[in-house]
Amino acid sequence: MTKIERVETFILDLPTIRQHVLAMATMRTQSVVIVRITASDGVVGWGEGATIGGLSYGEESVEGMALAIDTYMTPLLIGQDAGRVGAAMARIGAFVQGNNTAKCAVETALQDAAARRLGVSLAHLFGGRVRDRLPCAWTLASGQSDLDIAEAERLLDARRHNIFKLKIGKRALADDIAHIAAIKRALGDRASIRVDVNQAWSVTDARRGLAALADAGADLVEQPVGRQHLPALARLTQDFPIAVMADEILRGAEDAFRVAAAAGADVFSVKLAQSGGVGPAAKVAAIAEAAGIGIYGGTMIETGVGTAAAAQLFATLPRLDWGTELFGPLLFTDDFLATPLRYEEFALVVPDGPGIGIDIDPDRLDALRRDRPRSLHASRAIPQAANPQAGE
Numbered sequence: 001m002t003k004i005e006r007v008e009t010f011i012l013d014l015p016t017i018r019q020h021v022l023a024m025a026t027m028r029t030q031s032v033v034i035v036r037i038t039a040s041d042g043v044v045g046w047g048e049g050a051t052i053g054g055l056s057y058g059e060e061s062v063e064g065m066a067l068a069i070d071t072y073m074t075p076l077l078i079g080q081d082a083g084r085v086g087a088a089m090a091r092i093g094a095f096v097q098g099n100n101t102a103k104c105a106v107e108t109a110l111q112d113a114a115a116r117r118l119g120v121s122l123a124h125l126f127g128g129r130v131r132d133r134l135p136c137a138w139t140l141a142s143g144q145s146d147l148d149i150a151e152a153e154r155l156l157d158a159r160r161h162n163i164f165k166l167k168i169g170k171r172a173l174a175d176d177i178a179h180i181a182a183i184k185r186a187l188g189d190r191a192s193i194r195v196d197v198n199q200a201w202s203v204t205d206a207r208r209g210l211a212a213l214a215d216a217g218a219d220l221v222e223q224p225v226g227r228q229h230l231p232a233l234a235r236l237t238q239d240f241p242i243a244v245m246a247d248e249i250l251r252g253a254e255d256a257f258r259v260a261a262a263a264g265a266d267v268f269s270v271k272l273a274q275s276g277g278v279g280p281a282a283k284v285a286a287i288a289e290a291a292g293i294g295i296y297g298g299t300m301i302e303t304g305v306g307t308a309a310a311a312q313l314f315a316t317l318p319r320l321d322w323g324t325e326l327f328g329p330l331l332f333t334d335d336f337l338a339t340p341l342r343y344e345e346f347a348l349v350v351p352d353g354p355g356i357g358i359d360i361d362p363d364r365l366d367a368l369r370r371d372r373p374r375s376l377h378a379s380r381a382i383p384q385a386a387n388p389q390a391g392e
């Protein structure tokens, strides 16, 4: 039997190319946990756990994920059969509640190693690709309409993105609507405009907001109200012509079933991090498909590791009506893949090769590690948790 021998976690801090303004946080750095699992045959698998804005997006932080993995999951994994990913994750599930993003990082690394051992892609293990390219949205979130329009024009000209997601919910409703209308007016039919409220609106705001968004020409609104308000989400889905997408409310298959049974959304944002890994995300997608709910390949703004893993799964989904937003690596000033992921013709090219399809440059990974001596970081690493201005 090939055994799991070693599980390592690395917290990385990656500066972003510009500030990324969301309802609940302003990102200038993205922090992630990278997991490396080594098996007794020497095969190595990689996984990633990412969240946004420290603890402001969800209940897991990168520091907490590293602790959960090192202290609670690793002892359950060492010595287990490296080829039995489902059994290893069931063992973790029996002793660790929640912590889906930490579980995602571990599960992805196990899946990657299992596929590499067989010399096949992860997509192959999930039934094989139905497409080689994934339509890829970009998020406009500079905080200013004129800068967002200029950025969108550049990306359209470069044929890199023609789907734009706008982050709103931080400003007054009327200001947000004016911002969206200005961007839609400038871009017209050349782009699909979608918005993400990240749970910021009250139900009353949402009723006014959805009507105005539909008038402004937006195609979709993501998680307009809090994740605890399923009945409200369902009413919004039924009452307004704009598509409503579920995001934060979905933490795995049980939530997906609950939302589908309540007709609570038109579209699911399928995320590996929120679901708990590649296998659990595939179940969320299967529930959407069975319920006639549209599918969108979501991100937690991951590096090339999490992005490649998601690309492998999304490439296998027969219906991917709303495309993906796997732009994560493009928002960072640095990456640590030996060969960067390719974006062309408004799409991410699904990487070839075994496992998740990428190779790591160990020196560049080391240079981004939070636990490197400060002098090696120069001035760039500002951990979210130590940056009190992050939420302003």
Ligand SMILES: O=C(O)C[C@H]1C=CC(=O)O1
Pocket (backbone or CB within 6 Å): 052, 139, 141, 196, 198, 247, 298, 299, 300, 301, 325
């Ligand atoms: O969907 C989210 O809420 C998280 C994320 C995905 C893209 C982006 O800009 O933020």
Ligand SMILES: [Mn+2]
Pocket (backbone or CB within 6 Å): 196, 198, 222, 223, 247, 248, 269
């Ligand atoms: Mn979202």
